Amino acid sequence: MSRLARHGWCVATALLVPWLVLAAPAPLTLAGVPPAWPVLWLLPWALVDGPLSGALAGVGLGLVLDGLQLGPITQIPALGLLGWWWGRLGRQGPPIERSFNLGLLALLGTALLGGSLILQRLLLGSWVPGEGPPSPALHTWLAQTLLTALLAPLLCSLQLLLWRQQAQGGRS
Amino acid sequence: MQAGRRLRLPALRVILQAWPWALLLLALVAVRLSKGAGVSDVYALLSRPFWPGSAQGEWIRSAQSLSDQTRLRQLDADNRRLRELLELQGRGGREVSAPVISRQAGGWWQQLVIGRGELQGLRPGLPVTAPGGLIGRIASVTPTTATVALLTDPGSRVGVWVGRTQRHGLLTGIGTSRPVLRFLEKDPGVRAGDVVATSPASTLVPPHLTVGVIQSVDDRAVPATEAVVQLSAPVDAVDWVQVRLP
Numbered sequence: 001m002s003r004l005a006r007h008g009w010c011v012a013t014a015l016l017v018p019w020l021v022l023a024a025p026a027p028l029t030l031a032g033v034p035p036a037w038p039v040l041w042l043l044p045w046a047l048v049d050g051p052l053s054g055a056l057a058g059v060g061l062g063l064v065l066d067g068l069q070l071g072p073i074t075q076i077p078a079l080g081l082l083g084w085w086w087g088r089l090g091r092q093g094p095p096i097e098r099s100f101n102l103g104l105l106a107l108l109g110t111a112l113l114g115g116s117l118i119l120q121r122l123l124l125g126s127w128v129p130g131e132g133p134p135s136p137a138l139h140t141w142l143a144q145t146l147l148t149a150l151l152a153p154l155l156c157s158l159q160l161l162l163w164r165q166q167a168q169g170g171r172s
Numbered sequence: 173m174q175a176g177r178r179l180r181l182p183a184l185r186v187i188l189q190a191w192p193w194a195l196l197l198l199a200l201v202a203v204r205l206s207k208g209a210g211v212s213d214v215y216a217l218l219s220r221p222f223w224p225g226s227a228q229g230e231w232i233r234s235a236q237s238l239s240d241q242t243r244l245r246q247l248d249a250d251n252r253r254l255r256e257l258l259e260l261q262g263r264g265g266r267e268v269s270a271p272v273i274s275r276q277a278g279g280w281w282q283q284l285v286i287g288r289g290e291l292q293g294l295r296p297g298l299p300v301t302a303p304g305g306l307i308g309r310i311a312s313v314t315p316t317t318a319t320v321a322l323l324t325d326p327g328s329r330v331g332v333w334v335g336r337t338q339r340h341g342l343l344t345g346i347g348t349s350r351p352v353l354r355f356l357e358k359d360p361g362v363r364a365g366d367v368v369a370t371s372p373a374s375t376l377v378p379p380h381l382t383v384g385v386i387q388s389v390d391d392r393a394v395p396a397t398e399a400v401v402q403l404s405a406p407v408d409a410v411d412w413v414q415v416r417l418p
Binding site: 034070071121140144 | 273274275276277278279280281283285311312319321325326327346347348
């Protein structure tokens with residue numbers, strides 16, 4: 001595992017995720033909803049560093065982010081699963097680097113992450129029993145999924161380039 | 173008899189000559205019966221240029237404001253004493269101002285992080301206000317920061333009431349900028365524009381803190397009437413908040 005994880009500064013870049021979550025830069029929001037920053041960091045990391053490193057990074061990010069958010073709902077299972085899935089995709093077949101593919105993976109990942117949050121809130125009874133999620137939750141889910149998918153080709157491409165250079169440098 | 177007739181004639185003539193005085197007397201009686209209406213009107217018309225100007229009106233308003241403030245202080249002191257007797261939540265004592273260092277008012281969580289914490293005496297449950305009214309309660313604290321669960325957060329539940337009708341309800345966050353007020357009865361008699369404040373019977377938050385204004389009412393909601401509340405404090409724009417210490 002972990003060609004990237006051997007570089008301490010590469011791991012330290014994960015600290016950007018909680019920083020961006022807390023800072024919540026207003027220009028990078030869609031209808032008041034920020035993108036899924038952990039997805040944008042985790043996707044290139046897992047594609048380069050494999051399923052085990054991706055799953056561990058996802059769980060680690062989830063732990064940090066759960067500590068910053070209120071309430072009992074958690075992002076750990078979804079992020080761990082996404083890290084493992086994207087890690088497997090990165091090890092199978094040709095390398096994923098096209099903008100469309102990155103956007104699609106980010107879209108699916110964000111949709112899965114948002115869906116897990118909605119499901120947990122439904123199970124915990126945060127909304128009216130017997131009814132589905134209220135329209136604000138669907139609005140947040142759609143806006144975050146769309147924005148993350150739009151940002152992924154730009155941000156994930158740059159990270160993929162950087163991580164691959166680091167991984168190849170570590171190998172040689 | 174003739175001498176008597178001669179005596180009466182001058183008296184009648186005097187009366188006939190005095191008819192203007194009789195008219196004057198009648199006019200005075202009319203003034204008396206009308207409570208001086210005509211006189212007052214004429215006086216008002218003639219004295220209009222000398223009426224008191226706006227400056228005097230401001231003096232009166234200033235005096236009225238001072239009187240109201242004094243009365244408010246007395247009522248507040250009475251209220252505090254009575255609430256202590258009933259062991260209800262007070263209006264709180266000292267206020268700590270805190271900067272907003274992180275704002276997540278959109279997305280899955282509706283929360284603020286403020287730059288004051290346990291070292292300044294903050295603890296979970298304390299109410300947080302901004303210019304305009306209550307915005308939430310402290311959910312967790314660290315030594316130097318505190319996380320505020322906004323009233324709009326899906327996990328937020330605060331007891332409020334509508335002062336005009338004195339009906340209680342539960343203000344519930346649903347993840348949008350406008351929480352829902354669920355009343356305890358089917359016909360609370362509220363309407364759009366009514367002001368919502370924290371409940372005087374609340375044991376969690378101080379009473380009578382302004383929360384917002386009812387924007388729309390759904391009478392057909394089940395099991396009881398619901399209303400959408402527009403918060404009076406601008407959560408998206410506020411940079412400093414006040415935490416009310418007990």
